[in-house]
Amino acid sequence: MRGQKLHSPQSVHRVLRILDLLSTSADPLSLAEISRRLASPKSSIVSLLHGLEEAHYVRSTENGWWLGSGAFGLGSALVAARERLPSSVIIHAGMVDLAKASGETVIFAVLNEDRTGITYLDVVESRETVRFTVSIGNRRELYCTAGGRVLLSEMTPQQVDDYLASVEPAAWTDSTMTDRQAICDAVSAAREAGVAQTIDQAANGATGTAALVRAAGGQVPGALIVASPTARSRDRLADLRQQVLDAAASISRNLGFTG
Structure with missing residues (x-):
């Protein structure tokens, strides 16, 4: 120049x-x-x-x-x-970055076809000795997981009501939220904040923090989740929420989302 x-x-x-x-x-x-x-x-x-x-x-x-x-x-x-780069490559690269930044296991989950649960599509495990471990293909409920709640937050209130009417929320732990109105409130809070966080809801000692990933047209391919031991997470819940929000936004931009 x-x-x-x-x-x-x-x-x-x-x-x-x-x-x-x-x-x-x-x-x-x-x-x-x-x-x-x-x-x-x-x-x-x-x-x-x-x-x-x-x-x-x-x-x-x-x-x-x-x-x-x-x-x-x-x-x-x-x-x-x-467009030549598969979205899975872009998402996985963002997951690796988030795993390094948070020190925790990172999961990408998608809504099941029947819209009653989520499936883990990709996992980047933490390097910590004590860590949250899952397998690709594992399925979880919507109502008691961070990934499930944030995906529910993308649905309309009527769709959430219809979903809750179709399931009988079970208590997986002593802390699992099973009251339908309380679950609706948690979904509404996730919708407003853009992030969902659960503590000991689906499994004892497990904390989940999740945000939506959006593609170029605004559609949601899935949820980005940080899964961590509760004992290591209690003092940094806000930090985990911000890290997940930032990582999901970064991945979404790389997928072409501009909203």
């Missing part, structure tokens, strides 16, 4: 932010406006803009700066590359 070279992480970051700004703006942006939004001096921004213009990633108009043909070509190529 002419003028300012891309020899520093800061320059690379500014270039990406410029492209991001222009791609989300309905109108061309002036140099002053770009400088203001990036909180960067005009002298630094203009050098990067000229370099991007030479590569056809941006173009200068009488009303300001706008995306160029190179940016649209790159965007199309990136979309095509993402």
Whole structure:
């Protein structure tokens, strides 16, 4: 690039932010406006803009700066590359990252065809000696698991009522919630928070924390779950909720969800 070279992480970051700004703006942006939004001096921004213009990633108009043909070509190529990459690969990569960040077992669960339970489709086990261990293909109830409750939260209240009318909630532990209204309230709380968390509900000593993963069209392929020993989780329940929310959002973005 002419003028300012891309020899520093800061320059690379500014270039990406410029492209991001222009791609989300309905109108061309002036140099002053770009400088203001990036909180960067005009002298630094203009050098990067000229370099991007030479590569056809941006173009200068009488009303300001706008995306160029190179940016649209790159965007199309990136979309095509993402479409060639199986969603399972994207989801698994996010699960590995979450397992490293949380130190716990991470599960991806899908709603069963009859919509009365969940099935574990993928698992990344914790490296801790004491850990939550499950097998791919295992099935669990909706009403007493974090993954089940967060998937129920995507249903309408009527669908949740219909589901609860079709099952007889059993007590798997002394803590299992079996009252239908209490379960509805827990599902509503998950819907509002975007995350569900259960403690000793489906198994003694097990804590689950789950959030929804969304694909490009907004549809929900499944739930991302952190499963951890309750004894190790009690002092960091809020942290686990945030980690799961952040990881689910990251995976969803990589799947093309922009909502």
